[in-house]
Every structure is written in C-alpha cells, then in structure tokens.
Amino acid sequence: MDVMIESQPILPLRAWNAVRTRGTSYAWHKVLRRVLRHTPAWRRHLLYADPRSYWTHRGGFDYFREQEGQPARSWRADWIAERIASYNPTSILEVGCGYGKILSELSRRVCVPLVGIDFSPTQLELAARLINPQAGVSLVLARGEQLPFPDGAFDMVVTSAVILHNRPDIAQTMRREILRVARRFAVHNEETGFSYNRYGYDTVAWYRERGITLAEFGAIPADPNPEESQFCVAVLDPRTLDSSPT
Ligand SMILES: C[S@@+](CC[C@H](N)C(=O)[O-])C[C@H]1O[C@@H](n2cnc3c(N)ncnc32)[C@H](O)[C@@H]1O
Numbered sequence: 001m002d003v004m005i006e007s008q009p010i011l012p013l014r015a016w017n018a019v020r021t022r023g024t025s026y027a028w029h030k031v032l033r034r035v036l037r038h039t040p041a042w043r044r045h046l047l048y049a050d051p052r053s054y055w056t057h058r059g060g061f062d063y064f065r066e067q068e069g070q071p072a073r074s075w076r077a078d079w080i081a082e083r084i085a086s087y088n089p090t091s092i093l094e095v096g097c098g099y100g101k102i103l104s105e106l107s108r109r110v111c112v113p114l115v116g117i118d119f120s121p122t123q124l125e126l127a128a129r130l131i132n133p134q135a136g137v138s139l140v141l142a143r144g145e146q147l148p149f150p151d152g153a154f155d156m157v158v159t160s161a162v163i164l165h166n167r168p169d170i171a172q173t174m175r176r177e178i179l180r181v182a183r184r185f186a187v188h189n190e191e192t193g194f195s196y197n198r199y200g201y202d203t204v205a206w207y208r209e210r211g212i213t214l215a216e217f218g219a220i221p222a223d224p225n226p227e228e229s230q231f232c233v234a235v236l237d238p239r240t241l242d243s244s245p246t
Helices: 011-022 024-035 040-047 051-058 061-068 071-085 101-107 121-130 168-181 203-209 238-242
Strands: 092-095 114-118 137-141 154-160 182-189 213-218 231-235
Touching: 011 024, 024 040, 024 051, 051 121, 061 071, 061 121, 071 101, 071 154, 071 182, 071 231, 092 101, 092 168, 101 114, 114 121, 121 137, 154 168, 168 182, 203 213, 203 231
Parallel strands: 092 114, 092 154, 114 137, 154 182
Antiparallel strands: 182 231, 213 231
16 A cells, blocks of 8 residues: 655644544544553553444544554555465455555455455545555445355455454454355454453464364564464365465
8 A cells, every 4th residue: 555644733733633523522532542541451441342433433544644654564464465365365355454455455466356344434434545446345334243245255254453353252253254254265364462452362273173274374474563463374165275375
C-alpha cells in the first residue's frame, strides 16, 4: 500500500478536530485511550468491553496512520501476502480485513475473487477508499463469528491479527466459522502475546489438537515482535498438498 502520512497538528487542535469531525463519543474514547495507557486492566474494562465499538472508534485514519507509520508492519504484510500467494488459492476471504492492507497486497499478487469482512464500519469505509477499485475486492460489514457465507464458499480464509482480539468463546466460534466456509486452506497470522485488547492464542496448538495438517507454521521473520508472532497454514483438504505451495 503506497501512502503519504501527513504531519499532525498540535494536541488542542487535534482534540477540537476530533469532536467536530467524529463527535464526542469518539473524542472521549481517544482521551480514555491516552489517559489509561499505563493501566491495562482499566483499559480493557473501560475501552475493550465491546470490541466492535472499540474498533469503530479506533478504526479509520487513526489506526491507519499508526500502522503506516511503522515500516515493519508493511514488511510483514508483504511477507504474509507472498506466502498466501504461493498456495495458488482460487478465492480468498479475509476475516477482519481492517483498512485492507493485506487485501491490497494480495490484489497485486493473485488474480482471484477477494472478499474482506470486518465488523467495524470505520475500518471498512477506509478500506473502500484505499483499495484500488480495479482490484475488484468485495467488502462486507459482518462479524467473524457469524460469517454470512455458505459452507465451503472460499478456497482459502485468512485472518491477520483478528482472532486474538476476541475473548475465548468468540474466538472459538470464529475458528469454527472459518473452517465451515473454507474449502482448502485456513491461514493465520495471530500473535500469542497478551495486552488490554489482545487475548493471545496458540493457533498452531489449536489445529494440532484437532489433528488438522499444517503445511507450515512458525514466527514471521518480518514481524516487529517476532517472538510473539505466529503464522500458520492449515490444510483442510490434504490432497491439495500435491499442488502447493509453489
Ligand atoms: C489489528 S486489525 C488487523 C487488520 C488487518 N487484518 C491487517 O492485518 O491489517 C484487527 C481488525 O479485526 C477486526 N475484527 C476484530 N474482531 C472481529 C470480529 N469478531 N469480526 C469482524 N472483525 C473483527 C477489527 O475491526 C479490525 O479491523
């Protein structure tokens, strides 16, 4: 994703702009995020009780600016898209696509139907603005724990830093939904670390416990925090291993 990041105005002006453009609830959320930055338990309690509301407030340009300001995030997206493309998927669903960073990278590498879902309207609005319209990516507002697609609708389903943001019972439902709509592959970049908005899961162990074959797994070398990173490709139809990856 090629982007220009504008410099930020001074704090009082930023606060005023926040209220003017996105309302008091957004401005209040921003203030709480800043004030509670040293008390993760309160942050989780007051800011992350409803993850969809959190991602709606945090999503959009704030999150975009934060991510695009870190080159390591772009190297990681490149690396993930490269790995995904090597499996020659015939269609891809990204669950929790955010502003479309991975979908944009994928659209440069594969020429197959690409669909992104996210439960945050602000993230999806930005994705719709940033993804090249020629790429033919479809975006759908939906929850990962209730995917609005029939069984086996996609050759591959991808998550990148998404399941980890959901509490254990929802995370479990999301994984089941992913296995329901994926035909051949489920691909995950899900970190194991814990924070106020992360639960941190061992996705590799989850697949192993269920006897599902993993074509690859391990840390992401390009990750800003490699020791907590975990990438894996679950093979739902083992016959496909004959033809992939390239
Ligand atoms: C850390 S961002 C990652 C975005 C994108 N996957 C990437 O790697 O750039 C997490 C995204 O997952 C979305 N998300 C988290 N939980 C979700 C859920 N249960 N259903 C749908 N989207 C979810 C959030 O709205 C947010 O856009």
